Amino acid sequence: MLYIPIPAREIPDVPGLHIPDGFVSLPVSLIGWAITIAVIALAVKKTNTEMGEKAAPLMGVLAAFIFAGQMINFPVAGGTSGHLLGGTLAAILVGPWAAVIVMTAVVGVQALIFQDGGLVVLGTNILNMGILTAFLGYGIFRAVTGVIAGPTGRLAGSFSGAWLTVMAAATLTSVQLALSGTSALDVALPAMLGVHALIGVGEGLITAAAIALVVAARPDLIERSDGSRTMSPEVSA
Template sequence: MPILPATILLHIPDGFLHVLVSAVCWAITLIVLGLAVNNTRRELDERLVPLAGIMAAFIFAAQMLNFPVAGGTSGHFVGAALAFIVLGPWLGLLAMSAVIAVQALLFQDGGLVVMGANILVMGIVPGFVALAVYRWAGGREASAARRNLVTGAAAWLSVMVAALAVALLLAFSGTSALGVVLPAMLGVHALIGLGEALITVAALSFIRVARPELLDERAAVGRGGWVVGGLAVALLLVLAAPFASGHPDGLEWVAESAGFLGTAQDAPYTILPDYTVPFLGDSGLSTIVAGVVGVLLVAGLVTLAARALRRRELA
């Protein structure tokens, strides 16, 4: 049986989905990503370019921190709700896609054939649902207490619809019966979603206190010292990664309980497997170094991509 990454949660490995289901997910994802690129090119707010890189770095780092959940399971932050609410749907989706792609390509966290499915269930579906709930409930204009409540509800619901999407994909693939996998996925992710809600509310509250102009379309952003501070926060989160919960989480727990964990396929290559550096072994230092590489890489990729789109729009 293959050893799955500790941060599987909603990262689907190759082997869980039928190839036709994976192909359909890729088709949907590529269409939506195409829309994201075109809309970002037309609508990108230049102030959000550095924030997009920092947001992607924060989400990557936060996803390394598994927190314990009842019943010997664990969960980790997804981040789609936070990215879409702060960056908007299109730039937020590009940031989430970069995180998921780097996790799969560099850290073998999530399969390559099913990467389209992972972007769909961890970026597109939860992000748009969270943003719709947040805007429908007037989160931006609400009082502080109501805004936090709306943000938390949107984040929790984003995890639940993501879990629902994964359950449906597994059922369509014939991997597990819907009557088995659906209640299991929704049950465990109802608890994991509470952690998602708390982290999302805390992150948005911090941004509103530290740099409220980043959330105000009418305000001008001052000096860029907050960029260094934001990157420092992401790197500090990586330092805590070796102390994350080692319990199976989300999808891994469901897969083991439902008996289809063994269908997961190993990646065809390894670079920094399971967020470790091979020559440093399976140690805390190895995890930290791998995490630092990931944080800097996703921050750089998203920032460069946003700047490139901005330049093409100006041209």
């Protein structure tokens, strides 16, 4: 795990991509809530009808691991740090719908109990860090493993999926800041992408390592993780 032995000052007031209240306007927050509530409702329905037997016990484990992982800020260049988001990891293992539930639990508890991320903006934070990452990361992983079989495909798919979701989340956050009049897009976007290009490498490494570990220990978890389809890249190999 990446860490440096510096005694913690108080964890930053504005950690990761967790937007505090005040950065984003009320209309943007309300749009965030509307999309997030709709997706969560659909996710509950989908997991209720489609969730595989293997996904169920993993949901609690993933929530715990992602919560803990998000506490570990790793240093990147320029006196900046970043931490895991985890949406891609969760989506690869339990599918995007169950991953939305897992990420909602993590981001929700961070806001409600740990004052990490605002309350008004919570819907937006779940959208950026949970919903976007789960679906985009899952889609990229599926696409890459569909082209490249076996362990190479899983490594490439999980790393690139994780990296791209961090960049996408940083982009969406920048757009929300711009729409709110907090920071112009041509100012916020390059800065956010520059920092998160490096943070995304950490996300990619952790996600790829975690997936490799799970496959090594329990290959059955990843082959039918969404309960409905069989991924089995080995079959096409």
